[in-house]
Amino acid sequence: MTRGAAMDLQGILDTIFHEMQDRSDRGIVADYIPELAQVSPEHFAMSLCTADGQSFHVGAAEVPFSIQSISKVFTLALALGRLGDQLWTRVGREPSGLAFNSMVQLEHENGIPRNPFVNAGAIVVTDAILAGHAPREVLGEVLRFIRQAAGDDDIHINHRVAKSEQDTGHRNLALAHFMRAHGNLRNAPELSCGVYFHQCAIEMSTRQLAQAGRFLMGGDPAARLVSPARVRRINALMLTCGHYDGSGDFAYRVGLPGKSGVGGGILVIAPGRASIAVWSPGLDAQGNSRLGTLAVERLAQATQWSVFG
Numbered sequence: 001m002t003r004g005a006a007m008d009l010q011g012i013l014d015t016i017f018h019e020m021q022d023r024s025d026r027g028i029v030a031d032y033i034p035e036l037a038q039v040s041p042e043h044f045a046m047s048l049c050t051a052d053g054q055s056f057h058v059g060a061a062e063v064p065f066s067i068q069s070i071s072k073v074f075t076l077a078l079a080l081g082r083l084g085d086q087l088w089t090r091v092g093r094e095p096s097g098l099a100f101n102s103m104v105q106l107e108h109e110n111g112i113p114r115n116p117f118v119n120a121g122a123i124v125v126t127d128a129i130l131a132g133h134a135p136r137e138v139l140g141e142v143l144r145f146i147r148q149a150a151g152d153d154d155i156h157i158n159h160r161v162a163k164s165e166q167d168t169g170h171r172n173l174a175l176a177h178f179m180r181a182h183g184n185l186r187n188a189p190e191l192s193c194g195v196y197f198h199q200c201a202i203e204m205s206t207r208q209l210a211q212a213g214r215f216l217m218g219g220d221p222a223a224r225l226v227s228p229a230r231v232r233r234i235n236a237l238m239l240t241c242g243h244y245d246g247s248g249d250f251a252y253r254v255g256l257p258g259k260s261g262v263g264g265g266i267l268v269i270a271p272g273r274a275s276i277a278v279w280s281p282g283l284d285a286q287g288n289s290r291l292g293t294l295a296v297e298r299l300a301q302a303t304q305w306s307v308f309g
């Protein structure tokens with residue numbers, strides 16, 4: 001594989017940007033959270049931080065967007081730090097093959113969600129770190145972790161987006177109540193979901209998100225927030241479950257671990273090489289950024305970065 005330093009990464013990003021500018025098949029902006037429906041599908045940004053400390057950007061890389069489900073990576077890292085492998089008694093590690101907010105599987109599997117990246121699984125993870133603490137404290141801890149990972153304190157929750165999801169989040173509340181009925185939720189569903197809605201409403205630019213992902217690329221001991229063994233496992237889950245029922249297709253097309261959010265962002269890790277963030281708000285049928293996926297597919301083609309050799 002080619003080393004980052006030997007490649008014209010800025011040139012590669014510029015080429016991708018120009019191709020994306022010309023495309024009209026931008027997907028559909030999420031509208032089930034009313035605040036997210038306000039975002040223009042025209043935005044595009046991509047940022048890349050290499051293991052040797054360089055960074056490259058293209059497009060609206062300073063514009064904050066709603067990270068939504070990408071927050072699940074950070075809460076998983078926190079929960080594993082707190083509970084270790086005990087977490088896996090409450091949530092599985094298998095791809096779901098179903099939509100991120102699906103209910104049917106949970107019924108078949110007695111309230112144990114398939115993995116920490118579907119909504120039910122992420123609500124359990126948040127419930128685990130909540131563990132009797134005040135929601136405000138836990139959200140403070142999530143923000144601290146993300147700010148430390150990004151090396152940037154200017155990262156905040158958009159309270160309008162959180163409220164918008166709170167007002168319309170009946171499905172997530174239903175998942176939480178169902179898990180509570182099975183004894184797999186320790187806190188009141190309103191509390192765990194309240195924290196979950198707020199973590200999803202954190203806003204970051206692609207520059208901040210690529211920086212925050214550095215702890216997952218390994219290679220740089222300075223960015224080591226989590227042990228190398230745990231980093232490998234989080235990456236494994238991102239690869240197998242990070243795009244819901246689109247995870248197999250993402251692995252096939254991109255070949256790198258990635259986590260998407262319905263705000264149109266994707267965090268992608270090229271282990272040992274780079275942390276990459278892309279943002280294009282239009283989604284495909286699985287709720288993953290349409291152009292974002294295409295852009296990282298182009299990046300993987302151009303760099304030959306892949307976990308598969």
Ligand code: GLN
Pocket residue numbers: 067068069070100101119165172197200260261262263287
């Ligand atoms: N907050 C969103 C939800 O719970 C997150 C979903 C996502 O980004 N895939 O529906």
